[in-house]
Amino acid sequence: MSAPFSLRTDLFIDGQFVPSASGKRFASINPATGETLAEVAEAGREDLDRAVVAARRAFESGPWAAMKPRQRGKILSRAADLLVARSDDFGRVETADNGKPIFEAAKIDMPAAAECLSYFGEHADKIYGDTHAGRPDAMLLTLREPVGVVGAITPWNFPLLQAMWKIAPALAMGNAVVLKPASVTPLTALLFAELLAEAGLPPGAFNVVPGPGALVGQAMAEHPGIDKISFTGETETGKAILRAAAGTVKRVSMELGGKSPNVVFADADLDAAAKGAINAIFYGKGELCSAGSRLLVEASAHDALMERVVDRAKKMVPGDPMNPKTRLGALVSEKQRDTVSRYVESGKKEGAKLVAGGSRASVDGKGAFFEATVFDAVTPAMTIAREEIFGPVLATLTFADEPEAIAVGNATIYGLAAAVWTRDIKKALRTARALKAGTVWINTYNLYDPGLPFGGYKQSGFGRERGHYALEEYTQVKSVWVDLS
Ligand code: NAD
Numbered sequence: 104m105s106a107p108f109s110l111r112t113d114l115f116i117d118g119q120f121v122p123s124a125s126g127k128r129f130a131s132i133n134p135a136t137g138e139t140l141a142e143v144a145e146a147g148r149e150d151l152d153r154a155v156v157a158a159r160r161a162f163e164s165g166p167w168a169a170m171k172p173r174q175r176g177k178i179l180s181r182a183a184d185l186l187v188a189r190s191d192d193f194g195r196v197e198t199a200d201n202g203k204p205i206f207e208a209a210k211i212d213m214p215a216a217a218e219c220l221s222y223f224g225e226h227a228d229k230i231y232g233d234t235h236a237g238r239p240d241a242m243l244l245t246l247r248e249p250v251g252v253v254g255a256i257t258p259w260n261f262p263l264l265q266a267m268w269k270i271a272p273a274l275a276m277g278n279a280v281v282l283k284p285a286s287v288t289p290l291t292a293l294l295f296a297e298l299l300a301e302a303g304l305p306p307g308a309f310n311v312v313p314g315p316g317a318l319v320g321q322a323m324a325e326h327p328g329i330d331k332i333s334f335t336g337e338t339e340t341g342k343a344i345l346r347a348a349a350g351t352v353k354r355v356s357m358e359l360g361g362k363s364p365n366v367v368f369a370d371a372d373l374d375a376a377a378k379g380a381i382n383a384i385f386y387g388k389g390e391l392c393s394a395g396s397r398l399l400v401e402a403s404a405h406d407a408l409m410e411r412v413v414d415r416a417k418k419m420v421p422g423d424p425m426n427p428k429t430r431l432g433a434l435v436s437e438k439q440r441d442t443v444s445r446y447v448e449s450g451k452k453e454g455a456k457l458v459a460g461g462s463r464a465s466v467d468g469k470g471a472f473f474e475a476t477v478f479d480a481v482t483p484a485m486t487i488a489r490e491e492i493f494g495p496v497l498a499t500l501t502f503a504d505e506p507e508a509i510a511v512g513n514a515t516i517y518g519l520a521a522a523v524w525t526r527d528i529k530k531a532l533r534t535a536r537a538l539k540a541g542t543v544w545i546n547t548y549n550l551y552d553p554g555l556p557f558g559g560y561k562q563s564g565f566g567r568e569r570g571h572y573a574l575e576e577y578t579q580v581k582s583v584w585v586d587l588s
Contacts, residue, residue: 124149135470143289147318150312159252206430219271242587246581269335357559368404372546518560
């Protein structure tokens with residue numbers, strides 16, 4: 104990979120890039136080529152302790168603590184401008200580390216991350232307490248205050264963007280952040296630390312400690328110096344973090360997995376629905392928490408829709424992620440490709456009908472690629488209808504009517520997202536209301552805005568990212584009673 108600037112591969116603590124105390128490093132691999140991109144410093148407990156001390160100091164005293172909220176906002180806005188200017192460079196690093204198409208990384212993820220920064224930068228001084236007219240003998244006030252040191256633990260699928268949903272509101276509200284990015288994709292977080300410093304963020308306000316989840320992530324969840332954990336990742340990891348955080352009664356917010364239903368009624372615009380179904384499952388190689396991994400189609404439209412979906416899926420050929428025309432990149436790792444392969448085998452074994460893809464692929468003889476895969480004749484009991492695959496595998500189920508669509512749509516432990524396709528506005532809204540999911544799209548899929556909250560129902564988690572709800576996640580309310588008697 105050619106980049107016009109150096110990768111950063113050390114930990115970022117208290118405004119400095121530093122090696123880990125142990126001197127250990129781990130390889131970050133380009134999944135499209137199998138080549139090692141960088142040897143990254145591996146944080147351990149001692150490094151985490153140093154990062155927490157630096158964050159605590161920044162939060163309690165020093166320039167970050169003393170800064171006017173508007174000034175904090177300006178730093179975030181400056182960082183947003185820098186990120187826009189460097190979105191191609193950051194995008195190339197993200198693509199090399201994650202395998203996602205450069206089109207997505209540079210043209211969608213990085214601009215969206217910058218937009219998130221400027222959105223929350225604008226909110227830095229727009230956080231309000233209130234007064235309560237409860238008593239003549241007192242003035243009753245509330246103050247909204249930062250939580251303190253926020254530990255952010257993030258996944259590998261949208262490495263910088265997912266982190267930004269946490270970093271931007273947390274910093275805007277005056278917290279200090281310790282970020283542990285996923286071990287397979289640590290590089291853009293480290294570059295971003297440098298960018299934030301350049302934008303004027305004082306030392307200690309943002310720290311990055313890449314390292315193994317079971318060690319550094321777990322230690323963060325247990326750490327008495329961390330006031331809140333904001334986690335995005337698998338539901339099972341979320342459960343482990345909840346248990347670990349219980350010891351210090353830490354605040355937690357959880358963005359977890361999904362198995363989102365994409366419901367197509369027979370009266371929908373089937374061309375648009377087919378295009379939407381493809382975007383819903385193959386954007387981000389299907390390594391998307393909100394992926395529309397269950398396509399629910401009304402029986403009378405089944406053949407017409409599936410013809411369109413299969414035709415489009417067959418055209419989604421895996422390609423070199425660095426090619427701007429590529430729309431299906433490499434899976435994040437060989438390990439993830441093994442997981443996806445296992446699910447495809449289970450689909451075949453349990454009797455689903457494979458109608459597109461289904462095999463490993465390579466580009467120039469290399470890489471963790473997988474074909475765009477579509478199963479038809481899936482039933483709700485099958486493993487591929489129940490479990491999150493996190494890869495380019497679509498499970499198609501058929502329903503007879505609206506009540507059945509809703510029942511099948513809700514027959515999951517998850518509740519992250521859903522979509523409804525129909526020309527009937529009443530049916531669209533009834534279904535949107537009945538589906539138990541944190542986001543429901545109508546006649547579209549996978550659209551996001553920094554002002555619209557995102558998060559899960561059921562085992563997809565709790566808490567909301569983005570919008571003013573996110574500001575609440577990174578603040579706490581203090582009541583003040585002023586005696587006037
Ligand atoms: P993961 O749970 O394996 O890892 C996420 C992060 O947790 C990583 O940084 C990892 O190192 C860390 N971790 C692992 N074990 C830990 C432990 N015991 N204690 C503390 N931290 C630990 O998830 P992943 O494979 O990186 O990402 C894919 C998952 O993330 C999918 O389930 C996907 O649905 C979910 N996801 C959800 C959202 C959302 O907004 N709801 C967004 C993106 C991804």
